[in-house]
Amino acid sequence: ETAPIGCPLELIARPVIAHGSVEFHRDIEPLLQQHCQRCHHPGDVAPFSLVTFDHAVQWAADIKSYTADRLMPPWPVTGGVPLENDLSLTPDEIKLIGRWVDEGCPRGDPSDAPPPLAFANQDEWQASRPPDVVLSMPGTVHLAAQGEDHYRTVVLPLNNQEQLYVERVEFIPGNRKAIHHGMVFYDGTGLVLAAQTRLGNPRPRGTGDEDYGPGYESGMGLGFVPDPTLTVRNAANAGGQLMGWVPGAGPLEFPPGVLRVLPPEAAIAIQIHYVRTGRPEIDDSSRLGIWLQKQTPRLFSHGFMLDTEFRLIPKG
Secondary structure (H helix, E strand, O other): OOOOOOOOHHHHOOOOOOOOOOOHHHHHHHHHHHHOOOOOOOOOOOOOOOOOHHHHHHOHHHHHHHHHOOOOOOOOOOOOOOOOOOOOOOHHHHHHHHHHHHOOOOOOOHHHOOOOOOOOOOOOOOOOOOOOEEEEOOOOEEEOOOOOOEEEEEEEEOOOOOOEEEEEEEEEOOOOOOEEEEEEEEEOOOHHHHHHHHHOOOOOOOOOOOOEOOOEEOOOOOOOOOOHHHOOOOHHHOEEEEEEEOOOOOOEEOOOOEEEEEOOOOEEEEEEEEOOOOOOEEEOOOEEEEEEOOOOOOEEEOOOOOOOOOOOOOOO
């Protein structure tokens, strides 16, 4: 397995300091809960836990370094308009973490600790009711041990005869070690489903260490440029984005009264970014849940797919 970044050994033998001007339970633990623990808890994507003092003190030097360099929490946005769900630490919070480490990581009084967070099982749906539609990996994706990152799109037809009103979408990755992120689109034209038939490699070609399975290798785009003149159905709602998933992110839920509309005969395209771990990996259990509403919505949301090139949007 890939080893966690950093070396905690330098702190293991350091004696615990009871009190200081900055203390773990009073000052640092609330910051870890707000900014870090959604990924850094047992069973989730981060390579180590930051749930307890014993966990955090082992990684104190790395916490100071990575927060000071703004590598963690992962929030690359700088300036501009304020955004929802901002994970970043303020300059004063970063300084507070640095002072705690410089003072030797005082533990403080456990009675000052905030209530521990309860983490849901990330392999179960997070809604109060089961999804109306579950789309599962139709086979096993095999990933080679070596090579560049692999982007694979798996297209799954819904076989719906009427349009569907979507209120919630949730993606559960099947191999958290190998999945970097996922993007979910819908296609009303049939062009993406046809591309899967044309471009797919469901079986090994006998070349040894290779990638194969359901879907097709697409790169970060669709893997082809759709020809709008070939659209024979659902031209008014040809397709668009449904959601994106990254570690630590929750499901997509639209505001009350707002729904996404899927056209008849739609297909769902799940594009997964796989990373190499140095050994062969498989993904046979990634799945997507879709929650529907029968009542006609008051407002509609629509996500557009533009092109396959990166564009830098300047501030303002």
